[in-house]
Amino acid sequence: MKRTDIAIIGGGPAGLSAAICAAFLGAKVTLIDDGLELGGQLIKQTHKFFGSEKQFAGIRGIEIAKKMIRDIKEYDNVEVIANATVTGYYEDGVLIIIQGVNGDILKKLKAGRIIVATGASENMLSFVNNDLPGVYGAGAVQTLMNLYGVVPGNNVLMVGAGNIGLIVSYQLLQAGIQVWAIVEALPKIGGYLVHAAKIRRLGVPIYTSHSLKEVYGNDCVEKATICELNKEFEFIPGTEKEFKVDTICLAVGLSPLSDLLWQAGCQMKYIAELGGYVTLRDDNMKSSLKNIYIAGDVAGIEEASSAMLEGQIAGLNAATSLGYKCDNFIKLNKSLKEELKELRANPLSEEIKIGIEKALIKEGRD
Amino acid sequence: MRIKEHPILEFYPGKKIKFILDGKEFKGYEGEPVAAAIVAAGIKVLSRSIKYHRPRGFFCAIGKCSSCLMKVNGIPNIRTCITKLEEGMKIETQKGKGDFS
Numbered sequence: 522m523k524r525t526d527i528a529i530i531g532g533g534p535a536g537l538s539a540a541i542c543a544a545f546l547g548a549k550v551t552l553i554d555d556g557l558e559l560g561g562q563l564i565k566q567t568h569k570f571f572g573s574e575k576q577f578a579g580i581r582g583i584e585i586a587k588k589m590i591r592d593i594k595e596y597d598n599v600e601v602i603a604n605a606t607v608t609g610y611y612e613d614g615v616l617i618i619i620q621g622v623n624g625d626i627l628k629k630l631k632a633g634r635i636i637v638a639t640g641a642s643e644n645m646l647s648f649v650n651n652d653l654p655g656v657y658g659a660g661a662v663q664t665l666m667n668l669y670g671v672v673p674g675n676n677v678l679m680v681g682a683g684n685i686g687l688i689v690s691y692q693l694l695q696a697g698i699q700v701w702a703i704v705e706a707l708p709k710i711g712g713y714l715v716h717a718a719k720i721r722r723l724g725v726p727i728y729t730s731h732s733l734k735e736v737y738g739n740d741c742v743e744k745a746t747i748c749e750l751n752k753e754f755e756f757i758p759g760t761e762k763e764f765k766v767d768t769i770c771l772a773v774g775l776s777p778l779s780d781l782l783w784q785a786g787c788q789m790k791y792i793a794e795l796g797g798y799v800t801l802r803d804d805n806m807k808s809s810l811k812n813i814y815i816a817g818d819v820a821g822i823e824e825a826s827s828a829m830l831e832g833q834i835a836g837l838n839a840a841t842s843l844g845y846k847c848d849n850f851i852k853l854n855k856s857l858k859e860e861l862k863e864l865r866a867n868p869l870s871e872e873i874k875i876g877i878e879k880a881l882i883k884e885g886r887d
Numbered sequence: 888m889r890i891k892e893h894p895i896l897e898f899y900p901g902k903k904i905k906f907i908l909d910g911k912e913f914k915g916y917e918g919e920p921v922a923a924a925i926v927a928a929g930i931k932v933l934s935r936s937i938k939y940h941r942p943r944g945f946f947c948a949i950g951k952c953s954s955c956l957m958k959v960n961g962i963p964n965i966r967t968c969i970t971k972l973e974e975g976m977k978i979e980t981q982k983g984k985g986d987f988s
Contacts, residue, residue: 623965670898673926697892740942
């Protein structure tokens, strides 16, 4: 059986950062990713990032991904297993990996430490005919447009005015696709107002306290009805509006992809502020099991900038826990945590901070 | 349909190649996901559900939702959103659970 120091599951921003950090310290790293290309959701982010210079502020996600993928190739001690899914974990640190389009290659890998950076999956919304072709997750729309230059549809209704809904709406407009409206069930816009202002300037109305009620069509979406919501989030009869659209883009939140952590027997907890079930962890990103670390959206739905920092913290701590030397470990670990704290020092991160507090295993309580 | 002009992105698709969908010939780019090539060709229904034969289309793009399962070169239940398009691929709309016939 093949052996590695650190197996990292997921090659998005968190996994790539963790891999670079651990490899830099000399650990033998195996990075397993199920996508067609490394980079996770970063490879379709055409917008420029916020934050500080260290966190790639002002640089587009696609460029950040390219840089990290280039960096990772510099290391001889990193092996990438692409197009592969980790389907099982054994308590002696063995991972079962299924690789290939038809899943016909089976691999086993024994790892000293495992960093789970599997990310998240998009939430679904219940409305009549929500299974019709033409109803897309926002991530899928980004993939089609930004990665492959394919038009998902010509007339779009966006559901959700969080950052993803706002950013993807803007990207649709950039691609020359008509966005007729954004609907948001909450009474206010959830995303950054900078993004919302950009969309409004381009003439796209944002209907808060509204939700999608029904979609019509035979074999694909042809029409949609939205409706105003009262304070109990119930439809108010008579307030329906109709849109002739062929595409519904759902940006109604994400849930951590925590299946492996469940299977591994990590201590799981439902934390609404973090988007669903997450494992308890300490501030070094170590889960309730001593050989498993986490980073990125699987630790709580947030954003790429924080995922990259969590990845570095996980990579640093996993590698040093195996005895790899880092001269200024204490200082570096502390400064990464400080950066993360700064990044979360804004009103939109309040919920995240509450959620993390609930998930945190504090020193001496382990 | 494909995006013709974009203010930020430039697309460098691979070689233009042929594929067969339900007996008809289409063109796509080598290496792009099978499902993306099909959407670009203007086709939205990729499979039919097991019980009520409801149409299923492109949904998640990350191989998680099972909405794009199709028969590719005789093998059913292939996740076409994370399968690269190859020259001459034979693709069929999958009905229900799929079969090897």
